[in-house]
Amino acid sequence: MKNIIYILIFLFSCDTLDQQFGVEEFEDSFSYYDFVAYGWGEIFNGDKTLALDYFDQALNSSNVNYFNSAVLGMGWAKTYQANSILNSSECIDNSSDCTDLVDQYRDNAKCYFYKASLREDLSLENSSQILEWCTQDDVNIDNLYNSIDFMNLELEDMVNYYTDCVDDEGNPYVSCFENFIVDLKLGYIYLRYLSYVQSISDDNLVDESNIDLINLFIDFYTQYPTYDIMNDKSNYSSDFSLTYKNITSVISNLYLQSGNYDLSCEYGKYSCPNLECDGNILNLIDCLDSF
Numbered sequence: 001m002k003n004i005i006y007i008l009i010f011l012f013s014c015d016t017l018d019q020q021f022g023v024e025e026f027e028d029s030f031s032y033y034d035f036v037a038y039g040w041g042e043i044f045n046g047d048k049t050l051a052l053d054y055f056d057q058a059l060n061s062s063n064v065n066y067f068n069s070a071v072l073g074m075g076w077a078k079t080y081q082a083n084s085i086l087n088s089s090e091c092i093d094n095s096s097d098c099t100d101l102v103d104q105y106r107d108n109a110k111c112y113f114y115k116a117s118l119r120e121d122l123s124l125e126n127s128s129q130i131l132e133w134c135t136q137d138d139v140n141i142d143n144l145y146n147s148i149d150f151m152n153l154e155l156e157d158m159v160n161y162y163t164d165c166v167d168d169e170g171n172p173y174v175s176c177f178e179n180f181i182v183d184l185k186l187g188y189i190y191l192r193y194l195s196y197v198q199s200i201s202d203d204n205l206v207d208e209s210n211i212d213l214i215n216l217f218i219d220f221y222t223q224y225p226t227y228d229i230m231n232d233k234s235n236y237s238s239d240f241s242l243t244y245k246n247i248t249s250v251i252s253n254l255y256l257q258s259g260n261y262d263l264s265c266e267y268g269k270y271s272c273p274n275l276e277c278d279g280n281i282l283n284l285i286d287c288l289d290s291f
Helices: 017-021 023-029 032-045 048-059 068-086 089-093 099-116 127-134 141-146 156-163 180-201 211-223 244-257 261-271 281-289
Strands: none
Touching (some): 032 048, 032 068, 048 068, 048 127, 068 099, 068 127, 099 127, 099 141, 099 180, 156 180, 211 244, 244 281, 261 281
């Protein structure tokens, strides 16, 4: 049996935002950004179905030029669904039974990430309609997805729009999700990582090299050395964490899997500053287990 690397994204369930704040009575006055904020909140709380519902409502908002951040959120919701299944006890005990469902969620995420990369009017659509388009006979979503250079994606007009977003009275919103392109790049990498994890945990799949994957994570960390997924989000009462420390821990883990202790320990020190790179692999593993 092959060893499995666990994806270092932590998600802890708690009460939904509806339960915390009783938001249903205020939804009629919600803006696009409000719906996106609550959608992300439900991702962090582990309710992917409710998250998609909020993102769907965001697509029905008026006076919005770009809907990319809502569609991006849909992609992350599906990425977390795939991650949750892949790390479930049922999947770990019998990984071959999980392959089809994990692939389905990964393909769903690819569809949303592809759509999130476009300058396209998605208003009045919903998550189901977007998936229906991606599964049409004349649409090859894998080819379309692979045609996008996600790591070099720059959509400056959209970034300016999200940065300058204001309400009808000219007041800036608390969260404009201006980093959606950064989150899109990391989403692309994590889908690659999911594929890698599947390949080393299922004897029926061909092993994938981790060198390209390591380079992708390093490239992302080099560009965004202080990354925190919460940076352009609202304040949530959640224990969710996805920061540069999680990313460097993944890099360290990948190097350790490839037998390179020195580089593994080097990146492990970003997460555990007091880690001694003295050849003690157990100390390194203890560090990685803390993330």
